[in-house]
Each structure stands twice: as structure tokens, then as C-alpha cells.
Amino acid sequence: MMYRLLFAIIVVTSLVSAVTAQDYHSYSNPAAVRVRHVDLDWDVVFEQKILKGSATLTIERISPNEPLILDTRDLKIDKVETSADGARYEVGTFKLGESDKFLGAPLTIPLPPKATRVRIHYSTSPGASGLQWLDPAQTAGKKSPFLFTQSEAIHARSWIPLQDSPGVRVTYAAHVRTPRNLLAVMSAENLSGPARDGDYRFRMDQPIPSYLIALAVGDLQFQSLGPRTGVYAEPHTIALAARELSDTEKMVVATEHLYGPYRWGRYDILILPPSFPYGGMENPRLTFATPTMLAGDKSLVSLIAHELAHSWSGNLVTNATWRDFWLNEGFTTYLERRILEAVYGRSREEMEAALGLRDLKEEIVSLDDRDEILHIDLKGRDPDDGSTDIPYEKGALFLRHLEETFGRARFDQFLKSYFNHFAFQSITTDQFEDYLKQNLLNKNPALAAKVPVDEWINKPGIPASAPTPSSPAFAKVQEQAHLWLESKIKPAQMPVAKWTTQEWLHFLQTVQTVLRSPGSVPESLDSAAQSMGALDRAFHFTRSGNSEIAFQWLLMSIRNRYEPAYPRLEEFLMTIGRRKFIKPLYEELAKTPEGKARALAIYRRARPTYHPIAVTSIDDVLKWPGE
Numbered sequence: 001m002m003y004r005l006l007f008a009i010i011v012v013t014s015l016v017s018a019v020t021a022q023d024y025h026s027y028s029n030p031a032a033v034r035v036r037h038v039d040l041d042w043d044v045v046f047e048q049k050i051l052k053g054s055a056t057l058t059i060e061r062i063s064p065n066e067p068l069i070l071d072t073r074d075l076k077i078d079k080v081e082t083s084a085d086g087a088r089y090e091v092g093t094f095k096l097g098e099s100d101k102f103l104g105a106p107l108t109i110p111l112p113p114k115a116t117r118v119r120i121h122y123s124t125s126p127g128a129s130g131l132q133w134l135d136p137a138q139t140a141g142k143k144s145p146f147l148f149t150q151s152e153a154i155h156a157r158s159w160i161p162l163q164d165s166p167g168v169r170v171t172y173a174a175h176v177r178t179p180r181n182l183l184a185v186m187s188a189e190n191l192s193g194p195a196r197d198g199d200y201r202f203r204m205d206q207p208i209p210s211y212l213i214a215l216a217v218g219d220l221q222f223q224s225l226g227p228r229t230g231v232y233a234e235p236h237t238i239a240l241a242a243r244e245l246s247d248t249e250k251m252v253v254a255t256e257h258l259y260g261p262y263r264w265g266r267y268d269i270l271i272l273p274p275s276f277p278y279g280g281m282e283n284p285r286l287t288f289a290t291p292t293m294l295a296g297d298k299s300l301v302s303l304i305a306h307e308l309a310h311s312w313s314g315n316l317v318t319n320a321t322w323r324d325f326w327l328n329e330g331f332t333t334y335l336e337r338r339i340l341e342a343v344y345g346r347s348r349e350e351m352e353a354a355l356g357l358r359d360l361k362e363e364i365v366s367l368d369d370r371d372e373i374l375h376i377d378l379k380g381r382d383p384d385d386g387s388t389d390i391p392y393e394k395g396a397l398f399l400r401h402l403e404e405t406f407g408r409a410r411f412d413q414f415l416k417s418y419f420n421h422f423a424f425q426s427i428t429t430d431q432f433e434d435y436l437k438q439n440l441l442n443k444n445p446a447l448a449a450k451v452p453v454d455e456w457i458n459k460p461g462i463p464a465s466a467p468t469p470s471s472p473a474f475a476k477v478q479e480q481a482h483l484w485l486e487s488k489i490k491p492a493q494m495p496v497a498k499w500t501t502q503e504w505l506h507f508l509q510t511v512q513t514v515l516r517s518p519g520s521v522p523e524s525l526d527s528a529a530q531s532m533g534a535l536d537r538a539f540h541f542t543r544s545g546n547s548e549i550a551f552q553w554l555l556m557s558i559r560n561r562y563e564p565a566y567p568r569l570e571e572f573l574m575t576i577g578r579r580k581f582i583k584p585l586y587e588e589l590a591k592t593p594e595g596k597a598r599a600l601a602i603y604r605r606a607r608p609t610y611h612p613i614a615v616t617s618i619d620d621v622l623k624w625p626g627e
């Protein structure tokens, strides 16, 4: 009885929180009718670039007279049916509302009194914002087409009619038919076994928010990395990927040690073709990752630490609305660095944290005050606009402040109990604050007085008492950069043999900051561009195969008009679609008339190969006139 009573209290609490968390980015009405499970059934039609099939939603009726309201974007709805438990499906009515630029269109389905299931027969549109269809030429292997989804933030509605709010969690099952010889994978347990017959079944029994439903189809191979870890990639990439990701199992073990058990069964990674617009996407059981992280020396695996960390912060405890996005990303960025420290040592953590702080300070210069707030107001805006360094780096710095103030042991214990307490729930910033007060601040009032929690969460900028992560290794790099800039040493005299990617990035950023002020180039060189030439001759940055170093170098090349790097810049923009890289490069180009003309010429050719999410961003940067 005790258990039953407890259960009832938990149900009531979660309903109340669902009602109070208003999601401005969903038309749905989960407080009245709540979707609990989704059965998906599709044909993947590459010729038409569409998914065609049905979604069957199992619903819970809370207010019996209310209709079901779903989110959609550019879906073609053929037919809607409803059914009471176990009974035959009857054709029902529906109304597709007007489409909003950001939100898509509401699909309203009146419900017969006993209806508990709703089946929607539909197909997606070829331009669906959450799907990218790649021609064989856009893949690594060049032989087979490829499809992948990206649902976060509100793109699930462009391929599934559902309550597309992170406050609504569902379990799902799927039956996917593809051309024979292609493999389908999802953010779920694969029930089909290894046969490649074009007929695949999946099941996700743990309730997840809609933005974590994911599908990819392509010529994929699998390689095991450990007892519960592995990697999928195109045949061309699989060996490189498996070498680069060989520490994955170690990372899972390290994270469990810090924050409690990994609760999702397997942890696999899918390496996508280069047009994937993000670094990684934390789809449960199956992280989607950019191939630009495969540097050959494991120097960019912080990305995997990040996506893995989301298995706790984000997937297990989820932001209830996109206003609360920092609960996902700030926590995850903090956890990412803790994982790196556990696996690769404190020095690596210090370097990553110092780079993060630098990026944050640089970005804050150009942000409006309203966009510097962790608990950001995104009403009337595209939630993807909130994806700046604020939720990631400012959020992580806030948690670091708590850690440094309360001590690591106490803070780790707090985080562990936080993940347990809110496991498989979607929570608001207010809920986090309450929990923080009750379980950390109020228990240690003298220490709590040192952390301006309200300022961290609700005010722009960085509080004056914020920690300043620093790296002794970086101090040495900085010294070398200055010696060279002051003409005291030649590039060949720098002790670079053991420099890591992070040290090189810091070196370049230091040089860039100095070059920006006039009259600051080494004496023997006339211009910033000449200085870059000297570095390039010594260190071959233009030819770097490391995507982060190449990106930093190309950005500097635009700023300093270093023309020998221009062909590489064009090649980079033509082959990589990761928004983190291409958006700043186009922004930098667009600052001068000649640069803008060059940007438009490149973009005209690159645009058809970019993901719809990247296209939206770059169209905006270049005020793309359309053609």
C-alpha cells in the first residue's frame, strides 16, 4: 500500500509540473490529452525523398472532452483513424491549422468518448526540416544514398505528427522498410538481428522526449568497441572511426563511477556523412556524430564525452521546455569536462575549460542582454536561436562555481542524487532551483551566500565571482606566441613537438588576438597576412586535417586577408556542413563587400549539400536572396 500511495503522489506531482511548464514551441495540449506511446510504420522512399506510412499514438485522456492537438510541419495527412482499446479502427475527422514559420501547423483530432488510440496515415515532404536525404555523391562511399534525422529542437514534427514538446515523454516502437542492402538504425533497441533485408524493427521502452527519436539509413557497417559499446559508419570510415573511438567503453565506466549507472543498455555511436549540421546529437543508445571529430589522434573526442554525458543530463533528466535548455547543455558541458579529466587527466580538463571560457567571453561581446540569460525567454522565436555558448559554457561555469564553493565531494553527491531524483522526468529551471536550495544551498548557508544563484540564472553577463579556469600548459604556449610576435624567436625555435590540438588552438587564438591590433606583427614582417605566411611555412596550418585547427586558421585567414588559404577555405565550406564551423566562416566573410561576394559564390554551390538547419542559419547570415 505504501508503494501504491507513493506512486500516486509521484503521478500527481508529475502532472502538476507538466501543467505549469508552458511550452511556447508546441501547439499540443498534454495537460488534457497526453501521448504515452508511439508506433511508427514507414517506407523509406529515396526516389521521392519521403517517409510514407503511419504513426499510431496511444493516449491518456485527462480532460475527456478535449480533442488531441499535435504538432506537424509540412506533413501530408492522408487519413486519421481512432480506436478504443482493442476495438476496430474507425475513420475520424481532423483539421490541419495554419502554418507558422517556426512552429509549423497544429493538427486537431476530435476524439470519440472511448478512444485511446489514434492512427495518422501520412507522408513527409522532400524538404522536411528534420530529415536530410543525401545523394550517393554526398556520402563517403559515393555509392548509396543516405538518410538521417535531426529532431532537436522542434524538427520531430516535420517527420512524425506528435506532441513535440520536451515536456512530453513517450516510449516508441518502429517498423521501417528500406531498399535492400541498406541498414536502418534508430535511437532504440534493434530487434532485427544482423540481417540486411530492408525490413527492420525497433523498440524504445524507456520514455523519452520527442526530440530524441532518431533514424538513419545508409550503407552502414558496425564494429564493436566494448561489451556494450560500438560504432556504425560507412565502410570507408569504419576502421578510422573504431580506432578514434576506442576509449568509449572507458568513458562510460568513468561516467558511471561519477554519476551512477548508465541506464540505456547499449551505447553506440553513428558516424554520419560530413553534412551533419551538428558536432553530435545525443540520441539515446545511439549518439549521432560528425566525421569532423575523427582527427586521427583522439584529440577531439571531447565530443563523445559530451554526447555520452547527455545519457544523464538531457536524456535521463530533460529540460521541460526550450527555455530550460541550459539544464541539458550546461550540465552536459560540465560533465563532459569531468569525464575528460577522469580518462585523460586534469591538464586536458583545464585546457578544455579555458578554451570554453574564452569562446564564451568572445561570444558575449556580440550577444544582446536578453540572450545572455540562462533561463532565456524564447517566446515567438526559433528555439534554435537559443543555441549559443550561454546555455553550454555559462551553464557549465555556474556548476563549476557550485563545485568549487561547496567542494567536489559534496557537489558530486548532489549531482548523483539529482539524476536519481529526476530520472526519466522533464523538469523546469524552477524545479532545479528548488531542488538546489533544498539539497545543497540551505544545508550550507555560509557557502551558499558566496554563489549569486539568481544572478547566474536570471541576469545577463558573467557574475564577477565566477571561476576562471586556467591552464598552466596554455601559459607556456602563450609565452611562445608572444616571444615570436616580439621577434625574439623564430617559429622553428618553438618547442611544439608535444603540443596537443588544444595547445595549438590556444596558440592560434593568442596570435589572432595580438594581430588584431595594428603595428603588432613581428618586426621582420610587414603585415598580418605575412605573419600568417611565416607560421604556415613552419607549421602547415592551411593543410591541417584537424577540423578544429583548420577552422581556426581559416577564420584568421579571412580576418587577415591571407590569400594562400582561400582555396582551402572554399574546399572546407564545400565539403563540411557542421554549423559550428561554417556559420562563423560565412559571418566573417560577410563583413567586407569582397568577402561577401566570395561567400555568395561559394554558398550558391554549397547550399544544396547543406542540411536544412544549416541552410536556415546561413541564409540568414548572407541575407540569401534565393534564386
Ligand SMILES: [Zn+2]
Residues within 6 Å of the ligand: 306, 310, 328, 329, 332
Ligand atoms: Zn549537448
